[in-house]
Amino acid sequence: MSAPSAILFDFNGTLSHDEPLLLRIYQGLFARYGKPLREDEYFGQLAGLTEQGKPHPEGYLRALDLLGLGASEVVAFEDTEAGIAAATSAGLRCIAVRGPLSDDRLGAADGLVDRIDVALLQRLLAS
Numbered sequence: 715m716s717a718p719s720a721i722l723f724d725f726n727g728t729l730s731h732d733e734p735l736l737l738r739i740y741q742g743l744f745a746r747y748g749k750p751l752r753e754d755e756y757f758g759q760l761a762g763l764t765e766q767g768k769p770h771p772e773g774y775l776r777a778l779d780l781l782g783l784g785a786s787e788v789v790a791f792e793d794t795e796a797g798i799a800a801a802t803s804a805g806l807r808c809i810a811v812r813g814p815l816s817d818d819r820l821g822a823a824d825g826l827v828d829r830i831d832v833a834l835l836q837r838l839l840a841s
Contacts, residue, residue, distance in 0.1 A: 717841050718807070719787040722777055727793040728811050729830070768796040774804035789838065791830060798823045809838075 726733045737753060744751040764772045778785060785805030792798045793811045801808040802822060810823035811830060820826055827834060 718789040719783055720781055720789075721835070721838070722774065722788060722790045722801075722806070724790070724794075724797050724828075727813055728791050728797075731813075731826050766796070769799035769803070771800045771804035774801055775808055778804065778806075792823065793820075795819055795822070801824045 718735045725727050726736070737751075740749045764770075764776055766772045774785075774790065778788060780783055780790070786807075788806050790797075790801035790806045790808045792801055792808055792817065793813045798808050798810055798820065799822065802824075807825075809825040809827055810820035812820070812826065812828050817826060
């Protein structure tokens, strides 16, 4: 595996473990306006930059376009089946970060790690 030109990180659940807190905040805000927000609706959308959420590859394809890079030049870090499916469908190499999901559910990724740290990134960038 050659060193990537770019690394894309899923944020919630991979770099930050704040999803349950954010969900509760947004559900409260939506409820004030009489618009219940279901968990699947919250987790299914990207920050307004794409029309289709994961597992559709649109978010990663948009990132590749913005970076001006090909899929083979980029590695993604993900922590869910939908994220892994989105990254791999876009042609990216994907490393899954262990969390609440079992290793079996993350098995479609190209690699599996316990955490993202400096040593891991150094190894990845030196490959």
